[in-house]
Amino acid sequence: MTLEAIKYKQGQLQILDQLLLPGESRYISIAGVEDGWRSINTMQVRGAPAIAIVGCLSLVVEIYGKQYETKEELHAELSKHLQYLVTSRPTAVNLKLAADDVLAQANSLLDEKTTDAETMKKSIIESIEQMLEKDIKDNRAIGDNGANVLLKGIDRPLKLLTHCNTGSLATAGYGTALGVIRSVHERNLLEHVYCTETRPYNQGARLTAYELVHDQLPATLVTDSMVAALLHTRKIDAIIVGADRVAANGDTANKIGTYQIAVVAKHHQVPFYVAAPFTSIDFDIEDGSRIRIEERPEKELTHLGGQRIAAPGIGCWNPAFDVTPAELITGIITESGVFKPSELAKQSKAK
Numbered sequence: 001m002t003l004e005a006i007k008y009k010q011g012q013l014q015i016l017d018q019l020l021l022p023g024e025s026r027y028i029s030i031a032g033v034e035d036g037w038r039s040i041n042t043m044q045v046r047g048a049p050a051i052a053i054v055g056c057l058s059l060v061v062e063i064y065g066k067q068y069e070t071k072e073e074l075h076a077e078l079s080k081h082l083q084y085l086v087t088s089r090p091t092a093v094n095l096k097l098a099a100d101d102v103l104a105q106a107n108s109l110l111d112e113k114t115t116d117a118e119t120m121k122k123s124i125i126e127s128i129e130q131m132l133e134k135d136i137k138d139n140r141a142i143g144d145n146g147a148n149v150l151l152k153g154i155d156r157p158l159k160l161l162t163h164c165n166t167g168s169l170a171t172a173g174y175g176t177a178l179g180v181i182r183s184v185h186e187r188n189l190l191e192h193v194y195c196t197e198t199r200p201y202n203q204g205a206r207l208t209a210y211e212l213v214h215d216q217l218p219a220t221l222v223t224d225s226m227v228a229a230l231l232h233t234r235k236i237d238a239i240i241v242g243a244d245r246v247a248a249n250g251d252t253a254n255k256i257g258t259y260q261i262a263v264v265a266k267h268h269q270v271p272f273y274v275a276a277p278f279t280s281i282d283f284d285i286e287d288g289s290r291i292r293i294e295e296r297p298e299k300e301l302t303h304l305g306g307q308r309i310a311a312p313g314i315g316c317w318n319p320a321f322d323v324t325p326a327e328l329i330t331g332i333i334t335e336s337g338v339f340k341p342s343e344l345a346k347q348s349k350a351k
């Protein structure tokens with residue numbers, strides 16, 4: 001059985017409620033953009049590529065059964081819904097870039113004399129539906145490219161470390177950083193993978209651990225505070241994480257804690273890779289200082305499973321992401337190849 005976070009067929013969308021995992025596997029229906037926005041904002045679905053896909057598919061659900069008299073009417077509705085959807089979570093760039101693409105397509109269809117409203121609607125729906133397949137294809141390519149670079153010149157199984165959840169639950173399937181780990185395992189060259197708990201939201205303990213157990217990969221869970229000790233004592237070959245937004249210079253926003261892992265990796269001379277599709281790269285921003293970091297409710301820190309664990313009265317700071325400077329990143333593994341951060345900007349022109 002493959003793990004499927006997003007189920008879509010002909011205008012019907014269901015997502016696996018990730019707030020309930022690993023205790024319960026329950027799918028919920030997304031009836032339109034309101035549901036799409038809420039499921040992203042409350043993190044029933046999370047992970048940069050999955051957020052983009054669910055956001056856009058919720059737009060498909062919204063317009064699927066409706067009839068539009070004019071292309072202008074459809075265009076106005078698309079534009080209103082897209083503007084709303086991109087406010088659901090600010091840091092990951094994938095939904096914003098996907099919304100820009102949908103709007104660009106709508107703009108050009110609006111200008112085409114021969115296209116009517118129904119044909120315009122069908123074209124938009126078809127393009128969005130293709131996102132699911134494309135994401136899986138990109139993840140497979142990232143997996144292959146990543147396995148090739150990690151295994152270059154090494155003829156023994158690898159010990160790897162990852163952070164947060166970047167697998168089937170965070171994407172349309174297979175995963176980015178976890179896709180690389182899956183790909184190494186498929187080549188029978190994974191000795192062991194360590195995943196961090198990923199406080200405070202525990203995507204590692206709840207979701208990555210769930211995927212690793214599901215796929216029967218040799219794996220061990222560690223707390224975030226164990227990373228330095230792990231690198232010091234267990235000879236980790238490489239660290240691979242995902243990305244929510246990569247700036248043109250390679251600075252990378254990813255789950256909080258990524259930056260400190262990169263610092264520790266440098267101290268221990270362990271290669272530190274980011275695995276991300278081009279849909280996570282924001283060539284419009286020069287560096288990471290311009291990335292808006294989402295701050296989430298205090299309750300994610302003070303409570304666990306509805307139970308208060310922090311002393312009442314204490315103040316909290318809860319940024320959901322941090323930015324790892326490009327100089328700490330060995331390479332960025334994409335569907336088109338592996339690039340040094342300094343080589344990334346050139347790829348913008350190649351795309």
Ligand SMILES: CSC[C@@H](O)[C@@H](O)C(=O)COP(=O)(O)O
Nearest residue numbers: 046047048164166170242243255
């Ligand atoms: C392929 S997922 C890449 C990133 O989105 C992932 O590493 C991450 O930081 C997810 O954060 P989340 O807050 O769970 O949406």
